Amino acid sequence: MTSSYNKINNQLLEAIRLIVGSESVITQHDDLEKYSHDETEDLRYYPEVVAKPKNVQEVAALMKLCNENLIPVTPRGAGTGLSGGSLPVMGGLMIAMERFNQILAIDEQNLQAIVEPGVITEVFIEAVAEKGLLYPVDPASKGSCFIGGNVSHGSGGPRVVKYGTIREYILNLEVVLPSGEIIWTGANTLKYASGYNLTQLMIGSEGTLAIITKIVVKLIPRPTLDTLLLASFSSNEAACGAVSAIFRAGVIPSALEFMERRGVEWVIQHDGIAFELKEGTEAFLLIEVDGTNQDVIFSDCEKINGVLEAFDCKDVLFADTSAQKEELWRMRRTMAVSVKSNSVYKEEDTVVPRAGLPQLIKGIKETGSKYGFESVCYGHAGDGNLHVNIIKGHMSDDDWNNRLKDGIREIFELTVSLGGTLSGEHGIGLVQKGFMPLKYSEVHFELWRGIKKAFDKNGILNPGKIFE
Amino acid sequence: MTSSYNKINNQLLEAIRLIVGSESVITQHDDLEKYSHDETEDLRYYPEVVAKPKNVQEVAALMKLCNENLIPVTPRGAGTGLSGGSLPVMGGLMIAMERFNQILAIDEQNLQAIVEPGVITEVFIEAVAEKGLLYPVDPASKGSCFIGGNVSHGSGGPRVVKYGTIREYILNLEVVLPSGEIIWTGANTLKYASGYNLTQLMIGSEGTLAIITKIVVKLIPRPTLDTLLLASFSSNEAACGAVSAIFRAGVIPSALEFMERRGVEWVIQHDGIAFELKEGTEAFLLIEVDGTNQDVIFSDCEKINGVLEAFDCKDVLFADTSAQKEELWRMRRTMAVSVKSNSVYKEEDTVVPRAGLPQLIKGIKETGSKYGFESVCYGHAGDGNLHVNIIKGHMSDDDWNNRLKDGIREIFELTVSLGGTLSGEHGIGLVQKGFMPLKYSEVHFELWRGIKKAFDKNGILNPGKIFE
Numbered sequence: 001m002t003s004s005y006n007k008i009n010n011q012l013l014e015a016i017r018l019i020v021g022s023e024s025v026i027t028q029h030d031d032l033e034k035y036s037h038d039e040t041e042d043l044r045y046y047p048e049v050v051a052k053p054k055n056v057q058e059v060a061a062l063m064k065l066c067n068e069n070l071i072p073v074t075p076r077g078a079g080t081g082l083s084g085g086s087l088p089v090m091g092g093l094m095i096a097m098e099r100f101n102q103i104l105a106i107d108e109q110n111l112q113a114i115v116e117p118g119v120i121t122e123v124f125i126e127a128v129a130e131k132g133l134l135y136p137v138d139p140a141s142k143g144s145c146f147i148g149g150n151v152s153h154g155s156g157g158p159r160v161v162k163y164g165t166i167r168e169y170i171l172n173l174e175v176v177l178p179s180g181e182i183i184w185t186g187a188n189t190l191k192y193a194s195g196y197n198l199t200q201l202m203i204g205s206e207g208t209l210a211i212i213t214k215i216v217v218k219l220i221p222r223p224t225l226d227t228l229l230l231a232s233f234s235s236n237e238a239a240c241g242a243v244s245a246i247f248r249a250g251v252i253p254s255a256l257e258f259m260e261r262r263g264v265e266w267v268i269q270h271d272g273i274a275f276e277l278k279e280g281t282e283a284f285l286l287i288e289v290d291g292t293n294q295d296v297i298f299s300d301c302e303k304i305n306g307v308l309e310a311f312d313c314k315d316v317l318f319a320d321t322s323a324q325k326e327e328l329w330r331m332r333r334t335m336a337v338s339v340k341s342n343s344v345y346k347e348e349d350t351v352v353p354r355a356g357l358p359q360l361i362k363g364i365k366e367t368g369s370k371y372g373f374e375s376v377c378y379g380h381a382g383d384g385n386l387h388v389n390i391i392k393g394h395m396s397d398d399d400w401n402n403r404l405k406d407g408i409r410e411i412f413e414l415t416v417s418l419g420g421t422l423s424g425e426h427g428i429g430l431v432q433k434g435f436m437p438l439k440y441s442e443v444h445f446e447l448w449r450g451i452k453k454a455f456d457k458n459g460i461l462n463p464g465k466i467f468e
Numbered sequence: 469m470t471s472s473y474n475k476i477n478n479q480l481l482e483a484i485r486l487i488v489g490s491e492s493v494i495t496q497h498d499d500l501e502k503y504s505h506d507e508t509e510d511l512r513y514y515p516e517v518v519a520k521p522k523n524v525q526e527v528a529a530l531m532k533l534c535n536e537n538l539i540p541v542t543p544r545g546a547g548t549g550l551s552g553g554s555l556p557v558m559g560g561l562m563i564a565m566e567r568f569n570q571i572l573a574i575d576e577q578n579l580q581a582i583v584e585p586g587v588i589t590e591v592f593i594e595a596v597a598e599k600g601l602l603y604p605v606d607p608a609s610k611g612s613c614f615i616g617g618n619v620s621h622g623s624g625g626p627r628v629v630k631y632g633t634i635r636e637y638i639l640n641l642e643v644v645l646p647s648g649e650i651i652w653t654g655a656n657t658l659k660y661a662s663g664y665n666l667t668q669l670m671i672g673s674e675g676t677l678a679i680i681t682k683i684v685v686k687l688i689p690r691p692t693l694d695t696l697l698l699a700s701f702s703s704n705e706a707a708c709g710a711v712s713a714i715f716r717a718g719v720i721p722s723a724l725e726f727m728e729r730r731g732v733e734w735v736i737q738h739d740g741i742a743f744e745l746k747e748g749t750e751a752f753l754l755i756e757v758d759g760t761n762q763d764v765i766f767s768d769c770e771k772i773n774g775v776l777e778a779f780d781c782k783d784v785l786f787a788d789t790s791a792q793k794e795e796l797w798r799m800r801r802t803m804a805v806s807v808k809s810n811s812v813y814k815e816e817d818t819v820v821p822r823a824g825l826p827q828l829i830k831g832i833k834e835t836g837s838k839y840g841f842e843s844v845c846y847g848h849a850g851d852g853n854l855h856v857n858i859i860k861g862h863m864s865d866d867d868w869n870n871r872l873k874d875g876i877r878e879i880f881e882l883t884v885s886l887g888g889t890l891s892g893e894h895g896i897g898l899v900q901k902g903f904m905p906l907k908y909s910e911v912h913f914e915l916w917r918g919i920k921k922a923f924d925k926n927g928i929l930n931p932g933k934i935f936e
Contacts, residue, residue: 189852
């Protein structure tokens, strides 16, 4: 890999314009602003040029040009990432995939779809739902994120806990390699044992290996019924303790989300959600059970209730109407935005085996006390996946900029000691890569570098991310 | 990678003995026979030496020794493979993992287990079942295959159709690299977005990247009820056509297996299974529905029945007792062995999007007519995964050895044209690698070679497989 990239000169800019058309090239500083950040803290990195190709041939031509001229290339989806994966830290060309916004086919015979990477996740979910089908990967940002970004980050969402991760739903990918070559990574099949699985390798590779241009997705029949309940607890540990007990009782809920009191408070304040927050309630579990039979759902809810009682649950609220369900989900989904609108923040995406959650949240709070930061935690507790929002609040700039990283390190050390890792669904990108040595050795880094090199000999694609 | 491997001389043999102990080293030709073949056709390749390490340190020391001395290393599980993946085609050292036969932990808090690769799959399935848990990956050879081999081949089995592939259940692996370095590939978490996913890369890599020494497995609550039914059809196409229609009706069965009449005939003849084969029945679907509620199972069965009628199903037999269920499953599971005990054979492991099955089986039979071979087909139809057993029968040796491969090529060409690939769960190993260019380009081969090189610079590990 190289560190001596070139700048985009006039000749190259002209070549880029010839490939995608002048109207699809951005060079003005003001117009580039939108592409200089994602949802990660308040970081800003400007690309030199943004190109918006409309088809795979244009992507291939751009890649070939940049590869031959050692121009860094940063692929960009919707810019909703939380780890800085789409920030063009070395400048160069940004390839924005927003014009790849077509659902090409929903194959009801095979329960598969072919979709372009720039389709908004929720648009796709709704399109297949109209056919009675389910695509269960629905991150909180589903209303704005792109499905291509979800694949690149190994994104999750609440329903993964029952239906399996994105790895189970992405069957095949059309990708453009840095060389400009176009390949399909695998086959449109539910099973695959035909050589190293390039599809799986692409998932979670954060745009560092190739650019995705088509996605073949597995779909399943959509459950017709669901029940949603909100359980209140007097402590974080009690709520987290109930999580693994629910599975041990033989139930797999279709969502099992944790929310801290402070998060709910901010949602009430900032989003005008009407909710009576009782004295002594410190944490919540939002639990959804779905299926096709009301008796089974009822029986699952009874089992869950038994567990909740054993963990000192103070109150269980059943959502009676669609509107109530929608309101409870809105509380969970807007929490990230509400919390972040309050203060400068950093978000960490810890994941542990789920029975480790009580220890994890206890440790996070202790670390907060030690370093003087407030944290608001919520997340996909059923998967052991806890998002930790660290709030600057009254912390001094010096503590925030210098001392805080030791606190974050302690949180990750605890995560790793519990059998977990640094990210469950947000990726490593730019902001977490400094913490990677807490979990991974030089042997891992060397393997990753070797894999990177197999795809991207010149190191032009999304440089400076994950491990570089 | 190198093609100039060395032989194991006396000095190296002594070093191997020092590492694992003399009693765990095999050098006598007669004793090596068992290790010279797997279940692939009648192929025989003798290793120079077999070593049976008992722990990861011994595996690491053997790998380091062989890597430094350019000795080919072939890892071996139970030797039940169907593509020749464990055949030591370059001689050298075989590392037999049979002493890695311990279930190290079943963690009922997290619904996870840690298991050594040499544990027989069925032993593991039964051990977790005793705790009310399910590990749903159960290939037909489950009574003899090792779980490590299952991971290496991306193995499946009937239940994958409902519960997801082995990729969803393998969370983390301890592996030894050719250099002798020992790493964990990931974390013990249900979700993972922390760098290139080495765990997923190992699954299906057929022992060419590293040797697995520990496996962290995800478990789920075990369903308590199931119903099994056998549906008879007057044609292969009708049976295969019903497969995708069942899913479209909103049902995900826990098994959906296809069997041709000829396979059932041979099972009756060879395994003494009592079954009345009616005139005009040409194909069967074995369908299992499981769950925790009898009403739901009943309602699913009614939906299935509706589909079966629409596809001209002639007869549906419900298994009333455990003994009947066992007998029907035995029919399906012993089919491979029965068919193969009749004749010299070749087994192909085609996989297509499931609605392509009728076209696939029609094409297979047409190709058989053209080239003069009989085939017996069965498999995991719900996954679009059809095992094609080609029977030598009365075919001349010349046709078998020379002309047949053109017929097989035609079958794979059809598979690929339907959106499928060469193997869904058996792997490519030795015997299918010649057909890989039907699906994959030199660009794929170059990527795979690069990945291989990142793990195995000297090319010592299981050389001559998949793509080499």
